[in-house]
Amino acid sequence: MAFDVEKVRAQYPALADGRAWLDGAAGTQVPQPVIDAVADAYRVGMSNVGGPYESSRRAGGIVAEARAAVADLVGAPDPAGVVFGPSMTALTYRFAAVLADGWRPGDEVVVTQLDHDANVRPWIQHAQRAGATVRVAELDPATGELPAQHVTDLIGERTKLVAVTAASNVLGTIPDLRAITDRARQVGALSYVDGVQHCPHAHVQLAELGADFYATSAYKWAGPHLAAVVAGDPWSLENLHPDKLKPSPDTSPDRFELGTNPFAAMAGAVAAVEHLAGLDSDADGSRADRLAVSRRAVVAHEEALARTLFEGLAELDGVVRYGAPQGPCTPTAFFGLPGMEPRAVAERLAERGLNVSHGHSYAWEAVHALGIGPEGGVRASLSHYTNESDVRRLLEALADLAA
Incomplete structure (x- = not known):
């Protein structure tokens, strides 16, 4: 290295x-490259997307580049599965609203004591409104660990969603995520994984985690204040229809993003991923290849x-x-x-x-x-x-x- x-x-x-x-x-x-990227985006000039002129095309290009960069960072199969928002909390509430739309009394949702409240409270609140039952997986207070069985034992045929962290934001605990997501998939439940504290400290490969949705925040990995939820399979977004304005795009992932995207912050996120990919000076090849080497270092x-x-x-x-x-x-x-x-x-x-x-x-x-x-x-x-x-x-x- x-x-x-x-x-x-x-x-x-x-x-x-x-x-x-x-x-x-x-x-x-x-880092300075991120600062420069944000400043340059403003310095060169941007217009909103959809216009027939260079500054508008430039903004659209930034959005596409940001989706591709985050997909590389977390090993996602397709940039079309990357949804941006102002914070992980805001995005989780967004997804909780749309996923809970089909929940009914008798359905169940599993959350854990290890999680940041942003991956607990939105699910509890929407479950209560739907009449669904919330089951809470307990951590071991002596060790700060969350044994996978504490979660999997709560997952049953009525489970609709399992919300679990990939790494505790206070204890650092990394649970056996794959055992949990595999069990969720066995019963047809979705898994929503909080990767905010995991992504900065791991070489993330979404397929290895088995997560249906993985949330990350750029400001935890040297980027600007911007968050993303990445779908393990972009097709999973196609069947979800969040509330949106009548004239706003009805395509995915655009329909999940409320209002105009923060283009300069997105340019900064691209620069942050490039920065992370170059932390090991021996890393070469594609950005995904360089990330693999640098993240392990x-x-x-x-x-x-x-x-x-x-x-x-x-x-x-x-x-x-x-x-x-x-x-x-x-x-x-x-x-x-x-x-x-x-x-x-x-x-x-x-x-x-x-x-x-x-x-x-x-x-x-x-x-x-x-x-x-x-x-x-x-x-x-x-x-x-x-x-x-x-x-x-x-x-x-x-x-x-x-x-």
């Missing part, structure tokens, strides 16, 4: 402030740093890591210092140049299952631009606080 973290860091203007940016799970920083880099972080936290007296999973996980740690509020810990770390998140991070079911409540904990999350110095600085600061 030819992954050089210092070379990567040099492309991120925000990192020049000398702080340790350990809040990637809340949103990553943006990133995973190896993050896993090495995560070991340092997790082992260091385990050695600190006075620091409690919540739900430390023994199985696969992203480089994310959720912890607390007994006697100190999470906000106070984050503030003290911020004074030492360390950016970490605090609170429940919208993992509403998880923080209650862990017994820590809405006050939550402190979250340190590593990214491809994190270096060992960042991790060591955090461990040293926590050691001082714990003392």
